[in-house]
Amino acid sequence: MSRIVRVELTPLFVPFHKHVQESMKSTEGGLGMAIGAEEEWLGGDFVICRLTSDDGKCGVGEAFVWLPETGVSPEQLVDIIEKSLSRYVIGESPFNVEAIRHRMDINVNRSDVAKGLIDMACYDLMGQITGQPAHDFFGGKCVDEVPLAALIALSDVETMIDLCRTFYERGIRTFRLKLGRSIQSDVEIVAGIRDALGPEVRLRVDYNQAYKQPPEAVRAIKAIEPYEIDFAEQPVAASNYNGMAYVQQRVSVPVMAHEGCFSLQDIASLVKMGGINIVGLNSERPGGVTNMLRAIAYAEMEGLGAVLHNQCLGIASAMHIHVAAAKYHALGHAIELFGHLMMEDDLIKERLNYSNGTAKVPTGPGWGVELDEVALRKYATGPTAIIE
Structure with a gap:
């Protein structure tokens, strides 16, 4: 061996x-x-x-x-x-x-x-x-391509709407909106994008710990609930697990942890406390592919959604695609891979195949890409x- x-x-x-x-x-x-x-x-x-x-x-x-x-x-x-x-x-x-x-x-x-x-x-x-191919070790692939979500940085409303339209024209139908400037600003952004793109697109929001007081986070999420939000990411401080539970138990939008979630134990604690209804995962959290697969299985068992997202280079992007293709039916949400658009190089010899809002599953051995x-x-x- x-x-x-x-x-x-x-x-x-x-x-x-x-x-x-x-x-x-x-x-x-x-x-x-x-x-x-x-x-x-x-x-x-x-x-x-x-x-x-x-x-x-x-x-x-x-x-x-x-x-x-x-x-x-x-x-x-x-x-x-x-x-x-x-x-x-x-x-x-x-x-x-x-x-x-x-x-x-x-x-x-x-x-x-x-x-x-x-x-x-x-x-x-x-x-x-x-x-x-790596997906063979995860149970085989369910699909040949996986849907992608786009990240929309926090800016003025018109800039964010224009960026959403650009991605929409490329086939993207799921958008993660950075929020947290203020509750009024949050509503203006979400309402503007929903109005511009219509009811068929899926919106998720990311607060990056913006609301220091859980009651304020509750007000912020309730204010955008009418716009059909898939989930709200990290509304309060990463270390405030009690605050996450306070928020999740008072809003209908599923809450997801990111900055506050690094291990399987973190995920289990948040779920048991009633602090999240979506499990967020990426290449290094909750501790690699083995724990990622465990977390997806745990989320599925608990009736929760799971999301793969990160601004990674080509190696980790390929890994996310393999996992998403193998666990397609358990995830329920588009994956978010934005590194190839943000970084000036993705450190692989041949770029991954992104087209019409999807990523094609690599076919070579392992991750199917070469450093x-x-x-x-x-x-x-x-x-x-x-x-x-």
Whole structure:
């Protein structure tokens, strides 16, 4: 059986396209959202993980990190894997994801983003070894393409409406609207977009913790309930689980956690408290592909929806598409992949196939995409850590 003999970790920064940077400067706080971070958001920080097996195959994982959300920098992520987690990976079979995760969990508390990065690379390596697409390991694909949702940054109403129309013309029928400037502004945005696009489109909203007091968040969500909202994301502070429960129990719109949800335990706690009715997932939360699949199954068992979303590069985008195709009937919501439109490079040799509001499922082994080594070196912010 193949064994992992090398772990490589590369921190990198990929800038937004120039036009995205310029448009972001005109949005709320220069971030396009109501979150209170002080530094400009000019691109994405990532870590690429490569696992090499003793037969020369290589699997790749990708993690997006942003200090206001993940609380960890690329360098810190590399450090925790290099110094504390890699010892539980070297010598193991990539197929033994349960054993690898167990050893990491009993020896290193939390660190779910780092563990998830390793887990993700294991699945790609499985596919490279067997020649199978990754969705084969998730039960096979239900569809050949998955519907996409568009992210609409918080700006003035007309700008947001115009952007929605642009995506609508490209086949998009689901939109995530950044809100949280004020309740009145929220209503003007949602009402304007609903009126412009009509009743057939699906709208979801994201507050990015904008409302510090749960009663105010309740008023904000109730104010937009007439406009048929699929769900409301993170209306109160990430750490305020009691506040999330207060809100969810007083509004009819399903509430979803994002900044406050990093592990399976976080999801279970929020569900048991009555704090969420939608489970939000991405490549590094709640700790990789294995835990993502568990979370989807848990949400389905509890009668909840699940959403895959992130502004990721090509590797993680491909992973999301494979999972969404395999768990299509359990999710119930369009996936949100926006990195290819925001970032100036997606670090894969051939771009994924996006057309008419959908993403086609890659057909090659593993994630079905190949890491662009030239681009990796171009955007690296530090040396590649190599552990053998």
